[in-house]
Amino acid sequence: MKTSLAIPVTKTQSSKLAETDFSNLVFGRTISDHMFVADYKNGEWTDLRIEPYGPLQLNPSNAALHYGQSIFEGLKAYKNEDGEVLIFRPDANWRRMNESAERMCMPSIPEEIFMEGMRQLIELDRAWVPSAKGSSLYIRPYMFATDDYIGVKPSDTYKFIIFTCPVGNYYSKPVSVKVETKFTRATEGGTGAAKTAGNYAASLYPALQAQKAGYDQLLWTDGKTHSNIEESGTMNVMFKINGTLITAPTNTGTILKGITRDSVIQLAKDWNEPIEERFLSVQELKEALESGTLEEAFGTGTAATIAHIQRIHINGKDYELPEKSGDAFSHRVLAELDGIKYGSKEDSHNWIMKF
Numbered sequence: 001m002k003t004s005l006a007i008p009v010t011k012t013q014s015s016k017l018a019e020t021d022f023s024n025l026v027f028g029r030t031i032s033d034h035m036f037v038a039d040y041k042n043g044e045w046t047d048l049r050i051e052p053y054g055p056l057q058l059n060p061s062n063a064a065l066h067y068g069q070s071i072f073e074g075l076k077a078y079k080n081e082d083g084e085v086l087i088f089r090p091d092a093n094w095r096r097m098n099e100s101a102e103r104m105c106m107p108s109i110p111e112e113i114f115m116e117g118m119r120q121l122i123e124l125d126r127a128w129v130p131s132a133k134g135s136s137l138y139i140r141p142y143m144f145a146t147d148d149y150i151g152v153k154p155s156d157t158y159k160f161i162i163f164t165c166p167v168g169n170y171y172s173k174p175v176s177v178k179v180e181t182k183f184t185r186a187t188e189g190g191t192g193a194a195k196t197a198g199n200y201a202a203s204l205y206p207a208l209q210a211q212k213a214g215y216d217q218l219l220w221t222d223g224k225t226h227s228n229i230e231e232s233g234t235m236n237v238m239f240k241i242n243g244t245l246i247t248a249p250t251n252t253g254t255i256l257k258g259i260t261r262d263s264v265i266q267l268a269k270d271w272n273e274p275i276e277e278r279f280l281s282v283q284e285l286k287e288a289l290e291s292g293t294l295e296e297a298f299g300t301g302t303a304a305t306i307a308h309i310q311r312i313h314i315n316g317k318d319y320e321l322p323e324k325s326g327d328a329f330s331h332r333v334l335a336e337l338d339g340i341k342y343g344s345k346e347d348s349h350n351w352i353m354k355f
Helices: 063-067 089-103 109-126 197-212 259-270 280-291 329-341
Strands: 034-041 043-054 069-071 075-079 085-088 138-143 160-168 175-180 217-221 229-230 237-239 244-247 276-277 294-301 305-312 317-318 352-354
Touching: 034 109, 034 276, 043 109, 063 138, 069 197, 085 237, 085 329, 089 138, 089 259, 109 138, 109 160, 160 237, 175 197, 175 352, 197 217, 229 280, 237 259, 237 280, 237 329, 244 259, 259 276, 259 294, 280 305, 280 317, 280 329, 294 329, 294 352, 329 352
Parallel strands: 175 217, 175 305, 244 276
Antiparallel strands: 034 043, 034 160, 069 138, 075 085, 075 138, 085 352, 138 160, 217 229, 229 237, 237 244, 237 294, 294 305, 305 317
16 A cells, blocks of 8 residues: 555664563563554544653543543564565454444544554564564554543544564463353444453453363353354354364354454365354254364464364363364464465465565
């Protein structure tokens, strides 16, 4: 995308790059030197700038802190063997962020501001993009209300920020999950399809209880009957039963439209893999586990990419999944996605933004 957008830059006087151990990255703990910032007021985005990453000054009456108008995205940048930076599907993240903004009564972000703010920020902090396979630069765009007003209404002002952090793998080994049949993440008519902070806040307590019991994540079920699998806390989920991939549809408004999920579906279609976008009932999952017809179960997400599931807990019983061979679909699709992201495989769907 050609642009003439000039963004003023204030460089940090004390870079943390030299003291960063890129061989020992804890996901989300190490933040790069700079951030892109824009302010929304009087109906337009203004004061675009890149400045040193640092604390924000907020008044105690800040509307986001009281009424939860806050949305975010997550995407990644990679470095190929030629030292070029490759960002995976940023256009999809921009569109999804604006869908979240509409649901949360927040202003849309022009494509040029989203893309150029991100590109120029990463160009400045290019040295923060890890080179090692399995590592990447996580990109966090987010927006929140900035009115100083105690009243239940959409804010008139907002702040949009992008910052980045070098990361390793989110999950270092296959995960254990528990089917949740008491607590609810989202219901039809709610905000489940929006990437808004409140959805994650509501999930923390039941997820913590599962972690205390020895599980990495929950498999959320529908809020009405708790009879159908929807998604996991950090990712969409897919199951391969009798040779067919099954994943929940995203047209109910209760499930996040995962970009990795969409990419996996597209690759499955490219490879003529049978796939069904439908709800898998807890009972059907239980029967597939007991009969041995569940061949694979895995999560899909930006942070996790492909997270293999090794254990599923349903109604008081643990089920262990068989170890997957190297030609399993989840292994093949992970290798394909990694190849595209790191530039070693053909990008036939034009998913990569390169600079």
